[in-house]
Every structure is written in structure tokens, then in C-alpha cells.
Amino acid sequence: LRGRLSQEGAQVSSFRDAQPRLRRFLDQLNLYLGLIGFTILLVGGIGVACTIQGFLTQKIPIIATLKTLGADSSQIIRLYLTQSLFLGGIGSLLGALVGIALHRGLPLLLQGIIAETMPVNPTAAPILRGIVLGTLATLAFSLWPLLAIRHVSPALVYRQAVDHSQNMANSQ
Numbered sequence: 001l002r003g004r005l006s007q008e009g010a011q012v013s014s015f016r017d018a019q020p021r022l023r024r025f026l027d028q029l030n031l032y033l034g035l036i037g038f039t040i041l042l043v044g045g046i047g048v049a050c051t052i053q054g055f056l057t058q059k060i061p062i063i064a065t066l067k068t069l070g071a072d073s074s075q076i077i078r079l080y081l082t083q084s085l086f087l088g089g090i091g092s093l094l095g096a097l098v099g100i101a102l103h104r105g106l107p108l109l110l111q112g113i114i115a116e117t118m119p120v121n122p123t124a125a126p127i128l129r130g131i132v133l134g135t136l137a138t139l140a141f142s143l144w145p146l147l148a149i150r151h152v153s154p155a156l157v158y159r160q161a162v163d164h165s166q167n168m169a170n171s172q
Helices: 002-006 018-060 058-069 073-109 125-153 156-170
Strands: none
Touching: 018 058, 018 073, 018 125, 058 073, 058 156, 073 125
């Protein structure tokens, strides 16, 4: 635009070249939205960690059985990590699809309020960044609960069988 409009005496400026108060407001808004995004990512990551922890608590007998059959902790961790990453990738993809739908749907709902010059098609970079960030958050927040698999004892299977048989004998 600067090349085409310079001959006509027009000036082209971005919001960074605008008034200092407007620039400061937009910089603060950008920082604020970034902090909100980071907080949402952190809360979502804590949710992932709690979900993985709850899931693994239910799977302790299976993990102990797998260890009894010869699987080592690293194999079991890789198995559950693969499942977590697969589900995290699907969740990230669904989140990106919802974001695309909102990006296309909101201008239709707000036709009289916003200008029609807003781009309707989102670019690929933010979508891919969101999917990668969601998957990496799944990886980061699921590792801690998955490492607890190392402390599950294979003898737990035998203890449960003994406890179950003792409970059966005591009830009779």
C-alpha cells in the first residue's frame, strides 16, 4: 500500500504507528489476552493431569497384571502415553474445528455490528499452533501421573487375590 499510495500523498500506518495511547492500549490488550490464554492452558493441563490420575487409579490392577506378565514400567508408560496423546490430539483437533466454526459464524451473527472487511477464512498457522500446543500440553501434564506407574507393584495382584479369598472366608 505504501508503494501504491505514496505518489498520491497518502500515508499508511499500522496500529503500532498510531497514537501512543491507542498503541499502549492494544499492547496491554494483547498481553492480557495472552495471560488469559496461558491461564486457560494451565487449568486445562491440570484437568488433563487429574483425569489421567483418575484413569490410572482405576487401571492399577491391570497395570499390576501387566507387570506380572513381564511388561516393564517403560512399556506400560509408553502405552498409556500413546493413548493420552491420541486423545489429546483428537481434543485439540476438535477445539480447532470449534474455533474455525466460531470464526466463520460470529461475523454472520454480528453482521450489523462489525465491518464486512474482516477476513472470513482463518489462516493455517494459528490453527496448527493451537493443535500442537494442545497436544504438547497433554504430553506435559500427563507425564507426571504416568510416572507413578513405576511404583505399582506386581505383587498387588497376589495381595488382591489373598484379600478377596480372606473376605470370602470371613463372610461365611
